Amino acid sequence: MARESRLALVRIAFRNRKFQFGFGLLAFFVIFALIGPLFTPFAWNGLYYENVGGIKIASYGGKTLPPMSHEVITTYTGKKVEVLHILGTNINGQDLYARLVYGLRTSLWIALLAAAIGTVLGITIGLVAGYKGGWTDELLMMFTNIMLVIPSIVLLVLIAAYLSARTPGIQALIIGLTGWPWVARAVRSQTLSLKNREFVHLAKLAGLSDLRIIFTEVMPNMVSYIFMAGILQFSGAILASATLDFIGLGPTTMVSLGNILQRAIAYNALQFGWWWWFIPPGLIITLIITALFFINIGLEEVFNPRLRRE
Amino acid sequence: MAMLTVEDLKIYYATPFGHVKAVDGVSFEVREGEVFGIAGESGCGKSTLVHSLILRKPPMVHMGGKALFKGRDLMRLSKEESRKIRYTELSIIPQYAMNALNPTKKIKDIVWDLAREHGHTDREEVERLLRERLKMVKLSEKVADMYPVELSGGMRQRATMVVSTLLNPDLLIADEVTSALDVTTQRVVIELLHHFMREGIVKSIIFVTHDLALLDKIADRMMILYAGKVVEIGPTEEVINEPSHPYTQLLLSSLPRMGIQYRKQKLRGIPGYPISLLNPPKGCRFYTRCPYALDKCPSEEPKLVKVGEEHYAACHLLGGEDQ
Amino acid sequence: MGFRRYMVRKVVVYGITFVFAVTLNWLLPRLMPGNPIEAMVSRSGGAASSQLIKFYEEVYGLNQPMWKQFLNFWVNLFHGDLGYSMLYNAPVSSIIKHALPYDIAILLPAIVLSWLVGNWLGAIAGKNKKYDRYTMPLFYFLASMPYFWFAMILVYVVGVKLGWLPYSGAYAPDLVPSLSWTFIKSFLSHWILPFLSLFIVMIGSWAIGMRNMIIYELEADYVRYLEALGASEKLMTKHAYRNAILPQVTGLALQLGMMVAGAIATEIVFNYPGIGVLIMNAALNQDYFLLQGAFLIVVISVLAANFLIDIVYAFIDPRVRASYTEG
Ligand SMILES: Nc1ncnc2c1ncn2[C@@H]1O[C@H](COP(=O)(O)OP(=O)(O)OP(=O)(O)O)[C@@H](O)[C@H]1O
Ligand code: SF4
Ligand SMILES: [Mg+2]
Numbered sequence: 018m019a020r021e022s023r024l025a026l027v028r029i030a031f032r033n034r035k036f037q038f039g040f041g042l043l044a045f046f047v048i049f050a051l052i053g054p055l056f057t058p059f060a061w062n063g064l065y066y067e068n069v070g071g072i073k074i075a076s077y078g079g080k081t082l083p084p085m086s087h088e089v090i091t092t093y094t095g096k097k098v099e100v101l102h103i104l105g106t107n108i109n110g111q112d113l114y115a116r117l118v119y120g121l122r123t124s125l126w127i128a129l130l131a132a133a134i135g136t137v138l139g140i141t142i143g144l145v146a147g148y149k150g151g152w153t154d155e156l157l158m159m160f161t162n163i164m165l166v167i168p169s170i171v172l173l174v175l176i177a178a179y180l181s182a183r184t185p186g187i188q189a190l191i192i193g194l195t196g197w198p199w200v201a202r203a204v205r206s207q208t209l210s211l212k213n214r215e216f217v218h219l220a221k222l223a224g225l226s227d228l229r230i231i232f233t234e235v236m237p238n239m240v241s242y243i244f245m246a247g248i249l250q251f252s253g254a255i256l257a258s259a260t261l262d263f264i265g266l267g268p269t270t271m272v273s274l275g276n277i278l279q280r281a282i283a284y285n286a287l288q289f290g291w292w293w294w295f296i297p298p299g300l301i302i303t304l305i306i307t308a309l310f311f312i313n314i315g316l317e318e319v320f321n322p323r324l325r326r327e
Numbered sequence: 328m329a330m331l332t333v334e335d336l337k338i339y340y341a342t343p344f345g346h347v348k349a350v351d352g353v354s355f356e357v358r359e360g361e362v363f364g365i366a367g368e369s370g371c372g373k374s375t376l377v378h379s380l381i382l383r384k385p386p387m388v389h390m391g392g393k394a395l396f397k398g399r400d401l402m403r404l405s406k407e408e409s410r411k412i413r414y415t416e417l418s419i420i421p422q423y424a425m426n427a428l429n430p431t432k433k434i435k436d437i438v439w440d441l442a443r444e445h446g447h448t449d450r451e452e453v454e455r456l457l458r459e460r461l462k463m464v465k466l467s468e469k470v471a472d473m474y475p476v477e478l479s480g481g482m483r484q485r486a487t488m489v490v491s492t493l494l495n496p497d498l499l500i501a502d503e504v505t506s507a508l509d510v511t512t513q514r515v516v517i518e519l520l521h522h523f524m525r526e527g528i529v530k531s532i533i534f535v536t537h538d539l540a541l542l543d544k545i546a547d548r549m550m551i552l553y554a555g556k557v558v559e560i561g562p563t564e565e566v567i568n569e570p571s572h573p574y575t576q577l578l579l580s581s582l583p584r585m586g587i588q589y590r591k592q593k594l595r596g597i598p599g600y601p602i603s604l605l606n607p608p609k610g611c612r613f614y615t616r617c618p619y620a621l622d623k624c625p626s627e628e629p630k631l632v633k634v635g636e637e638h639y640a641a642c643h644l645l646g647g648e649d650q
Numbered sequence: 651m652g653f654r655r656y657m658v659r660k661v662v663v664y665g666i667t668f669v670f671a672v673t674l675n676w677l678l679p680r681l682m683p684g685n686p687i688e689a690m691v692s693r694s695g696g697a698a699s700s701q702l703i704k705f706y707e708e709v710y711g712l713n714q715p716m717w718k719q720f721l722n723f724w725v726n727l728f729h730g731d732l733g734y735s736m737l738y739n740a741p742v743s744s745i746i747k748h749a750l751p752y753d754i755a756i757l758l759p760a761i762v763l764s765w766l767v768g769n770w771l772g773a774i775a776g777k778n779k780k781y782d783r784y785t786m787p788l789f790y791f792l793a794s795m796p797y798f799w800f801a802m803i804l805v806y807v808v809g810v811k812l813g814w815l816p817y818s819g820a821y822a823p824d825l826v827p828s829l830s831w832t833f834i835k836s837f838l839s840h841w842i843l844p845f846l847s848l849f850i851v852m853i854g855s856w857a858i859g860m861r862n863m864i865i866y867e868l869e870a871d872y873v874r875y876l877e878a879l880g881a882s883e884k885l886m887t888k889h890a891y892r893n894a895i896l897p898q899v900t901g902l903a904l905q906l907g908m909m910v911a912g913a914i915a916t917e918i919v920f921n922y923p924g925i926g927v928l929i930m931n932a933a934l935n936q937d938y939f940l941l942q943g944a945f946l947i948v949v950i951s952v953l954a955a956n957f958l959i960d961i962v963y964a965f966i967d968p969r970v971r972a973s974y975t976e977g
Contacts, residue, residue, distance in 0.1 A: 163667045166956055170911030171948045178933035178941055179682035256796060260915050263798055265934050282919060287805045299799030306794035381878050413880030427875035429889050431968055441879050474968035
């Protein structure tokens with residue numbers, strides 16, 4: 018695939034309705050995660066901090082308020098500040114908008130990292146299996162298929178439960194370590210079909226090393242597959258991370274979308290009717306995954322014109 | 328007696344850029360008891376022509392002309408009428424014959440499903456016929472109880488030929504059935520088609536190919552298409568031995584020693600490319616590549632001129648303006 | 651015949667997977683930083699004196715050489731001994747035995763019914779473009795929802811706001827499981843919401859799969875051929891559906907793990923006494939024997955279901971058998 022034609026594909030992609038929708042939705046949430054904190058005076062944990070002589074001291078109302086409530090908070094130094102809770106507060110009076118924005122940041126970050134780890138691992142294993150063939154292939158694919166059958170969430174729970182300190186990085190790592198098999202399978206079958214093409218044979222005849230052939234001849238020809246596999250990894254990681262957090266095995270140091278939901282259940286938000294606590298985080302997860310789906314089907318139509326349905 | 332009479336048929340494709348004039352005013356007839364060959368380069372409209380007789384689906388549109396099949400105009404049949412005559416009277420072996428059978432149904436079930444759609448009620452009778460025909464094409468009658476995935480490519484091709492002809496259609500269309508095959512298998516397929524004719528299973532065959540050498544073997548009469556138009560039509564022997572149209576002559580001279588070596592040979596080797604069917608020239612469609620092009624060729628369309636007994640060609644070199 | 655080769659291969663592959671899963675289960679705690687016994691002991695109250703820890707290490711055979719521990723693990727497994735839960739003060743195997751029926755009660759009907767309904771809806775969408783335009787985004791939205799979040803919405807709307815159905819536990823707290831009419835009624839009313847929450851979300855992914863398969867199959871050569879030979883719309887659809895539904899059976903195997911995971915989180919929302927709640931409690935209270943036991947049971951169930959599906963599939967799809975006869 019020449020450089021121009023790849024650019025042309027990108028242009029076609031941005032003209033595809035489904036891709037536009039998915040990309041727009043995803044971009045909206047990414048931007049929201051980045052600039053959302055500008056619209057609230059609250060810190061990541063939903064508390065109001067006052068700077069007293071270089072030390073930050075938190076203060077909060079302690080009331081559970083519905084969205085768009087105004088509240089007057091008395092700070093440590095006795096000042097009264099009127100604040101707006103855009104999405105209301107939780108049982109401890111923490112601002113839910115702030116928690117949501119920062120939680121979204123954490124979740125996106127974890128998913129991105131996990132998807133990167135899973136995709137790179139999957140590509141490596143798939144490439145090696147497909148390119149080397151023979152016993153290497155048999156063994157690697159056996160391993161891949163085993164990992165595919167074992168429900169990864171349950172495995173994740175098992176691993177996470179043994180970890181006492183869980184950072185977002187560690188969560189991303191374990192999600193990435195269990196998510197690669199799908200990528201490996203797709204990449205392997207692509208490699209198999211590319212391996213027997215002329216240009217690979219030519220490169221071999223020219224005496225290029227395997228590694229060079231893989232990087233310069235094989236990889237560039239499956240960029241589209243790798244990209245789509247990466248997107249699926251990303252949505253899988255969002256869901257996995259939310260589920261882990263919801264079970265109570267999320268990062269111990271930060272708020273995340275699944276973590277907000279877990280708190281909501283733990284404090285009976287459902288029974289008390291505090292819908293603003295649990296509807297927004299789940300909705301965001303759902304919409305992000307929907308967006309990723311649409312990006313993928315849009316891309317699929319771009320790469321594979323037979324599927325276009327007008 | 329004419330089985331099929333096509334008159335000035337126009338079949339276009341509707342595209343966002345305009346109409347692709349894939350078949351543009353084609354006339355010919357297919358007689359009872361003959362094999363009628365159609366040849367031409369890839370993209371000249373052969374498949375479009377024969378498919379339009381069986382099934383017109385968007386973006387294919389009928390823009391004029393008639394196709395009288397046993398007295399009825401195929402272009403004017405209602406959906407249901409046209410569905411009914413397909414298979415029983417008019418059948419096709421498609422270009423993709425090897426993949427034409429549903430891989431997850433036993434062949435006898437596929438056949439029975441189709442036969443029932445055409446009013447057959449006796450399953451045993453249909454199956455008996457199927458087994459008999461399978462033996463006729465040198466397949467085991469057990470093939471009837473097998474799934475298409477269990478057969479090799481060549482066996483599937485033959486099975487498809489049996490399925491397509493099972494209800495004894497009067498006219499059989501064979502669209503590039505030999506293109507994907509090696510020489511030996513090609514010969515077997517040709518033999519089978521002859522056999523179907525001899526046994527009276529089919530009355531006439533339209534044989535589409537881009538291999539002129541094959542037509543010499545099988546066709547009684549033939550027609551050469553170029554860019555959606557007929558350039559020459561006549562008895563096979565005459566067209567091949569005394570080609571009148573410059574295009575036919577070039578085609579034949581590009582074949583490696585005709586009649587001695589039946590190598591799979593695509594119609595190429597003529598310099599230049601066919602013109603775009605979106606905006607074909609007003610005059611002769613071949614003028615961009617014709618070594619003898621006259622001044623009037625780009626603007627004036629040549630009419631078919633009689634050059635021999637039942638032999639016609641469309642070229643200004645052959646005169647005929649005065650007609 | 652190809653079927654035997656197919657079976658042998660499957661048995662070998664699933665056998666290896668089983669051994670791998672068990673080994674992983676055994677290995678993980680030994681690979682992890684920290685001392686699980688210490689954590690468990692200190693959890694169950696009292697300071698973890700080094701003597702107590704030593705005592706437990708002896709009880710669980712953790713002072714023996716690794717190979718012996720591994721062997722013991724297998725021996726115990728085949729005796730159905732999965733260890734002892736400190737949290738519930740009972741053998742892990744008996745706790746799981748009591749929990750498993752609840753999982754089956756909501757998962758099995760949810761999977762089977764959603765498969766049927768989802769495929770049906772997807773088939774309609776694949777055939778009918780007008781209907782497809784509206785339903786496709788809906789299916790994708792459904793398939794994107796985390797099971798547990800949709801469960802929360804159901805609890806909030808149907809349980810709390812409307813007050814139509816109970817939403818906590820598997821039966822009224824003042825009842826004892828029995829075959830009495832009152833119990834069955836209570837059980838069923840508690841069952842509806844957890845079932846629905848899984849059922850509805852699952853419909854989305856089946857429908858998407860079926861829709862895409864149908865579109866693909868209707869374009870296939872064999873459908874074109876049927877049409878050219880005068881098949882009615884009905885017959886073409888019949889052939890296409892059959893071929894589209896077959897891969898959905900394999901889809902059942904592929905999605906099973908995801909669905910089980912979804913069920914675990916869903917049970918937590920409803921406080922439904924299945925394996926999901928066990929896993930959460932075990933994980934949060936560092937009850938490692940219970941956690942490992944639950945993991946094993948889930949893996950074994952998923953493997954068994956996959957194995958079953960593979961065998962059924964070989965029977966219904968001749969393509970699978972054919973691929974094992976040649977060569
Ligand atoms: N669906 C379509 N939409 C637009 N144009 C089409 C379509 N199908 C075919 N064509 C055009 O119509 C012309 C005739 O195509 P057709 O398939 O009939 O050629 P052919 O002679 O059978 O070629 P081949 O030997 O390759 O089978 C070609 O120029 C092709 O590009
Ligand atoms: S009409 Fe003119 S251009 Fe066409 S074939 Fe004859 S001489 Fe050539
Ligand atoms: Mg063709």
